[in-house]
Amino acid sequence: MAAKEIELEVERALECIECEKNFILTGGAGSGKTYSLISLIEEIGNKYPLSSIVCITYTNNAVAEIRDRITNSNLRVSTIHEFVWSIISEFQREIKETLIELVNEEEKGKFKQPKELDDGQKIGVDYFNDSNIVYGGYYDLKKHEVSSINHDQVLILAEKMFEKYSKLCDILKDIAKFIFVDEYQDTSPLIKEILLKHLKQSSKKNTVGFFGDSMQAIYDGSVGAITDGSLVRIDKKQNRRNPQTVIDLANLLREDEIEQVPSDDLNAPNMDNGIILQGSIKFVYADSIDGVNSLRNLPYFKDWNFYDSKQTKELWLVQKANAKRAGFPKLFELYNSDKIIELIDRTQKKVIHKGIETSNRTFESVTEEADVWVKKRGNLLENIRADSTYSSVFERIKANDWDKVSNYRVNKESLLSYKFNGLMGKYESRPQRDKILCHLDSIYELMELYENGVYNDFLRKTEKNIITQVSHTKSGR
Numbered sequence: 001m002a003a004k005e006i007e008l009e010v011e012r013a014l015e016c017i018e019c020e021k022n023f024i025l026t027g028g029a030g031s032g033k034t035y036s037l038i039s040l041i042e043e044i045g046n047k048y049p050l051s052s053i054v055c056i057t058y059t060n061n062a063v064a065e066i067r068d069r070i071t072n073s074n075l076r077v078s079t080i081h082e083f084v085w086s087i088i089s090e091f092q093r094e095i096k097e098t099l100i101e102l103v104n105e106e107e108k109g110k111f112k113q114p115k116e117l118d119d120g121q122k123i124g125v126d127y128f129n130d131s132n133i134v135y136g137g138y139y140d141l142k143k144h145e146v147s148s149i150n151h152d153q154v155l156i157l158a159e160k161m162f163e164k165y166s167k168l169c170d171i172l173k174d175i176a177k178f179i180f181v182d183e184y185q186d187t188s189p190l191i192k193e194i195l196l197k198h199l200k201q202s203s204k205k206n207t208v209g210f211f212g213d214s215m216q217a218i219y220d221g222s223v224g225a226i227t228d229g230s231l232v233r234i235d236k237k238q239n240r241r242n243p244q245t246v247i248d249l250a251n252l253l254r255e256d257e258i259e260q261v262p263s264d265d266l267n268a269p270n271m272d273n274g275i276i277l278q279g280s281i282k283f284v285y286a287d288s289i290d291g292v293n294s295l296r297n298l299p300y301f302k303d304w305n306f307y308d309s310k311q312t313k314e315l316w317l318v319q320k321a322n323a324k325r326a327g328f329p330k331l332f333e334l335y336n337s338d339k340i341i342e343l344i345d346r347t348q349k350k351v352i353h354k355g356i357e358t359s360n361r362t363f364e365s366v367t368e369e370a371d372v373w374v375k376k377r378g379n380l381l382e383n384i385r386a387d388s389t390y391s392s393v394f395e396r397i398k399a400n401d402w403d404k405v406s407n408y409r410v411n412k413e414s415l416l417s418y419k420f421n422g423l424m425g426k427y428e429s430r431p432q433r434d435k436i437l438c439h440l441d442s443i444y445e446l447m448e449l450y451e452n453g454v455y456n457d458f459l460r461k462t463e464k465n466i467i468t469q470v471s472h473t474k475s476g477r
Helices: 008-018 033-047 060-069 080-088 092-105 151-164 166-175 189-201 244-253 289-295 319-326 329-336 339-354 363-370 380-386 388-397 412-416 435-451 455-475
Strands: 023-027 053-057 075-079 133-135 147-149 178-182 207-212 232-236 418-421 426-429
Touching: 008 023, 008 033, 008 207, 008 232, 023 033, 033 053, 033 060, 033 178, 033 207, 053 060, 053 080, 060 075, 075 080, 080 151, 080 166, 080 189, 092 133, 092 151, 147 151, 151 166, 151 189, 166 189, 178 189, 189 207, 319 329, 339 363, 339 380, 339 388, 380 388, 435 455
Parallel strands: 023 207, 023 232, 053 075, 053 178, 133 147, 178 207
Antiparallel strands: 418 426
C-alpha cells in the first residue's frame, strides 16, 4: 500500500514542532483546515506515540466531528470551557483566592458581591471556607453552601489563575505536549493570553497550534485575528471543497493576503476527473419574508425541492423569521418584547453607568430613579403603568428587592438556548434556557423514552428529575 502523501502545510507544522515553535495555520472556507488538523494529529501519533495531545474547540458539534474522524488514545478533545475548568477545578483554594479578588475588584462587572453583603463591603479571605466553587449555569455566591460561577465567568477566572499561579502552567504542559485550538477565531482573547503569554512562566516544553480563519469570526467578543510575533504563520491557499465560481467570489470578499486556488489533489471533493468544478452563483433578494416565499415560484427554482433539506439548504439568520416559519411567532414575541424585561435591562445599564445605589431598595424605587426613556415611546415605566396587562405584573413585583428582580432572565436567549450535542446526537438546553421550558423539555424526553420502550433510561431519568426537584425545593429555588 502506498504511503499517504502529507500536505505541505502539515509538513511545515511538523517542522515547527521539531523546532519547538508555536504556529498558526489559517485558510479560507473550504481549504481543509480540519483535514490538516486531523492529518497532523495522525502524524504526531506516528512520530511521538507516547505524547499527549489536547484539541480544544468552541462547540460540542466540532468536538464530535474531530472525535469521529480520528482515533488516538493520547488525544483529548474538549470544548474550551470544559477543558479550562478541568484544569483549575481541583485547586479550590486558588479558585477561592482569585474569586475573592475578582469580586472585590468588581472585575469587568462580571463578579457581583454576594447578596447578603452591604454595598461596597469587601469579601473576607475566609468567606468560602465552608463551601466549594462549581461551574454551573448561573452565578450565585454563598458563604455556607456550594457557590456557582457561570459560562461567562469561567474563562476570566481561569486567565487570572494562570497569570497568578505558575504551577498551573506546569500542570497544563504536563497534561498536553501538544495543544491545538480549532476555529481559533471564535475563541476568547483570554485563551490567547493563557496559551501564548502565561504558559511562558513554565520552563517545560510543549507546542501550541492554532487552526482557523480570522475572516470567519462570527461571535461578539471573540479574538478574531491572532497577531503574535512568536507564531509561525502557515497559510493554506488551496481550496478542496468549493467550485471555481465560489473561490473567485470569496477572493473578492477577503481582506487579507490569502487568495485561494483550486486544490492540486485530484481526489478533492471539488474536482471531477482532475478538473475543478465550475459551479454557478446567483444572488436573489426580496424586500420581505413574503417576497422570499414568492421567489420559490420563479422558473429558475423549478427543479429545486424546498421540502427536502438534503437537496436544498436554507439559512435564515433572523430569529423572528425563524419563529414565524416554525409556527410560534407569538411565543417568540412574548420572550423577545416583554416590557418588564426591557425595563430591567435598560435600568441595569443605568445602574452601572450612573452608579445608582441598589442595595436594600425595591424594584420600583430603582426604576423610578433610573427614569428610562425610549425613543418614540417616552418613559418606559409610565408605558408599563398605562398598560393593564403589564401594570398588573408590575404591581406584583414592584416591592421586591431590586437584586432579586434584576436576575430575571425571560428573553429570547432563554427561549432559544439550545445547542446540538454531537456526542449524543441530540439537542440540549444551554444554561440560559428558561427553567419552565427546561422542565417541559424533561417531560417531553421522558414521554419519548417511554413511547419507544427505553424503560431503563426512562426510570433512571425519572429518578434523577425527582431528586433534582427535591433539591431545588430544599434550596428554595
